[in-house]
Amino acid sequence: MTAVLSGKEIARQLTEKFPESIIESGQDYLVVKNESLLAVAAFLKDTPELNFDYLNFITAVDYYHYFEVVYRLSSLEHNHSLVLKTHCADREDPTLPSVTGLWQGADFQEREIYDLMGINFEGHPNMKRIFLWEGFAGHPMRKDFR
Amino acid sequence: MKFERYGIGIVKGLMVTIMHLLRHPTVSQYPEQRLNTSRRIRGNEFIWDQVKCTGCGTCTKACPQGAIEIVTSTSQEENKYTVDKYQIDTGYCIQCGLCVEACPYEALYLGYAYECAKYQRGELVQTKEMMLESPLRKASGYFSPKRAAKLPKQTLLLERITEKK
């Protein structure tokens, strides 16, 4: 059984290393500030006892006043998982750092989020629409898309 | 010295294909030779029971495609709705069977027939007069074990092919 690591536990480790990076932490999730996302992700990936080498998926949820981007990380070695979240409040031009440098598997998923949610991932090598055609107006997975 | 890779694999493969000349082909000649479909086939017709239907509209709510249209009026005498209009657009229908599953009065069935292609889209709409059960329009046994038991047994490729092994 994949052990779900406690977000609170990880949050404690993280605050030692990156103070003021955690917004909120729950039993099975962890919300980090989007400016410290990359550092936290790199820490989670590279720390040997955590070793989150596998990115299950990335998705974004539109909560009207902010976007929540969800990263589910697993470690194939230790067989544990963690849900990492970050918020993105800007609706006009939401921007987040790209994690493709850490996990290449994020490539198409970040493009998908950009296509359907309109969140721009900085540092992505090929940030363009994936399913819809170039020139499509709007981002259909947003709740206010008509 | 292992000779595994020097032609043996090719010869083995050639033997498998040539042996198939002696076996029965697994195909059936469709228009002449019809195999029995599953007893629970979700065919593309609907069978509607006028007596059992109370006009509750559960099927309409259950339909994920919005293909079912029902218009009812309250009847004075009985504690029941009269169904004024009941029609299913099988052009929208995806044969998921959720309406049949949802019907609390067992008034709606899927049909047993599967050759219901039409030339025009309008003909795909089935109205309530068209949906009554008749010997030509058999209901399938989907969600109705009683009906299923009466239908012919499904032809299985598993049993039809008498290959060795």
Add this chain to the structure above:
Amino acid sequence: MALKTEPFVLNMGPVHPSTHGVFRMRTTLDGEVVVDIEPIFGYLHRGVEKLAEQRTYTGIIPLTDRLDYISSMNNNLAYCLAVEKLAGIKVPERAEYLRVIMAELQRIAAFLIAVGAFLNDCGAFFTPFMYMFREREKIVDLLEMVSGQRLTYNYIRVGGVSQDIPEEFLPALRTFVAQMPGFIDEYDRLLMQNEILLARAKGVGILTREQAINCAASGPVLRASGVKWDIRQADPYSIYDRFEFDIPTGTVGDCYDRYRVRVAEMRQSLRIIQQAMTQLPPGPVKAAVPHLIRPPVGEAYAHLEAPKGELGFYLVSDNSIAPYRCHIRPPSLINLTALRDMVRGWKVADLIVIFGSIDITVGEIDR
């Protein structure tokens, strides 16, 4: 390589015999050599995730059929597991066993298509494809018997399965399980040791262990690279912890390993079916679940080992009858991440073989 040649762009697809649907690869070729490729998706985009936000929890099940349309049962199961996790529904024992049987039958059917299509891409002129389809037909017959449909089964429900199996199902399943190993042996004889296939697939399109993990590859693609990771054992869902089976892994991560892993997994699936068949208890097949499910506010992610890899559903509920957000983790899409690195420098013919060995369904990529 003193000869200077000019690269040219070739659009493979969306209409091409072996792109497994409407998938397009914008390839840059230097003669026969693939210099660069860019996969282009979206020709089958139907907006399933958006549609799901407007449907009831039960009404989404037919939609999931149409994601990876050659393994509908697994899609149904993944979605239902997510809803059950979200709403806290307990599934009856018999239903769990039926789910396992159906999911494993479906897995065999999907692998048969995957292997058949892969061999067809290698150029074996439809023969393995036809043989595999013959076997798949037997499975489809069985699944048609229980669900009434041959492709989009829509059989598994939130809280169980839609209806109990008919009485003629188990004898037929027994015959199938007894026959199938013989047929798998036959396919092994047909092409497993074929020298041409070895030349075409061995050492071609190597995906290293590190890269497979980094690219979040899953399923046979990941296991062929030597990672022993199967969600059925790593994170057992349903009742998979009760069965004994091995996880076949490859060593190199080339096309041949991926092919071999799939064939070996068919045997393991048969083992699981055999165990599930003997243990199948009597009882109800569906928990009492209301027509319109209103799960509490929250989110849930349930994943399972689909034939293509890790299929997951991430559901967010706002306590209404439809999910607030329904995200699908498509294994086909994510497995393609490494495609570019795998095919660069190989020939056009290898591109097709490598692409075939990843085994995608466009319905799932585009959603």
Add this chain to the structure above:
Amino acid sequence: MMPVLNFGIHHQVFIPAVPPDWPGGFWWHWLFFTVVIIAFVLTMVMGAIYIERRGMGRMQSRLGPNRTGPFGLLQPVADAIKVLLKENIVPVKADKLVHWLAPVVAFAPALMLFAVIPFQDGALLADLNIGILYIVAISSVSTVGIFMAGWASSNKYSLLGAMRNVAAIVSYEMPLVLAIVGVVLIAGSLSLNRIVIAQDIPFILLQPLGFFLFFAAGCAEINRSPFDLMEADSEIVAGFHTEYSGMKFAMFYLVEYAEAIAIAAIITTLFLGGWRGPLLPPWLWFVTKVMAVFFTMVWTRTTLPRIRIDQLMALAWKFLLPLAVINLIITAIQVLASWPDTLPWTLVMIIVNFTILAVLVLLWSKFFFRLGWGRIEV
């Protein structure tokens, strides 16, 4: 003396190429055999299509075409009619003239091959004393047509297919010719009719390695599976004839099968004793043997995957060519040693030759043959 009417007599005497003393000279002979050859090729192609589709169907656990006529025998006719009625589509950017000319250029040599193939003793259009040289010369001309088709279509798939075809033909001509030379050495003649007459025992027994090489190289030459790279349907859609439709496509289809029949006929003539055989009339023996060889081609096509272009090259240059040279040397030694033509010695020869085949193929594939690297750093 006219060979048309006197089967089986003239081969002892050398016939000078003077016109016979009847009106028209060679023209009647020419007319008769042209008609016979065209009829023969068309019939055989239809038979071949039928055998291919039905045989392949049965090997693939299905039936194959069985609706048109009894047992689906008229399926090739139906196909032909269908394809004749189809619209002829030419791409806008195609080179119209070359596009139009290509099927013809490809088709003519395929027919011309049959000019020197004996259907019976002496029953052939032209008993050239350099018959086999003629075949070698003519058989690769089709490539020009195919390359024209690939070029003129202005389609990248077509071009890839055509390029592959040219590469394959250039490489496979070599082992093909060397395999033939072994037969010529034993028979002592280049005339196909003489070669058949020399075959008291079929040359496949004396030249098993030569047969193997010729079969492989021949399959590659006419692009039958596993060497069907030029129209590899799973890779480059349909190769050189992607942009062809209607009658022009039918021509290519015809070429494909006519060439297959031609190679089968050459194999029959060179290795299987041609029209010779007991009981049945010679032409029937010939047709039966051709169809048997063609069936073998269908059989391999049904079973084997396709090899890659660099592997195709490697196979030609590193495997078939050296073996062909070795085969030639061994044959030359055998011929020079001039073993007595009696039964026990012939049996010994057969055994020796088969042993050489097995040992050489195994040794070569084990120790000397390497496919080479498939990947190129880009």
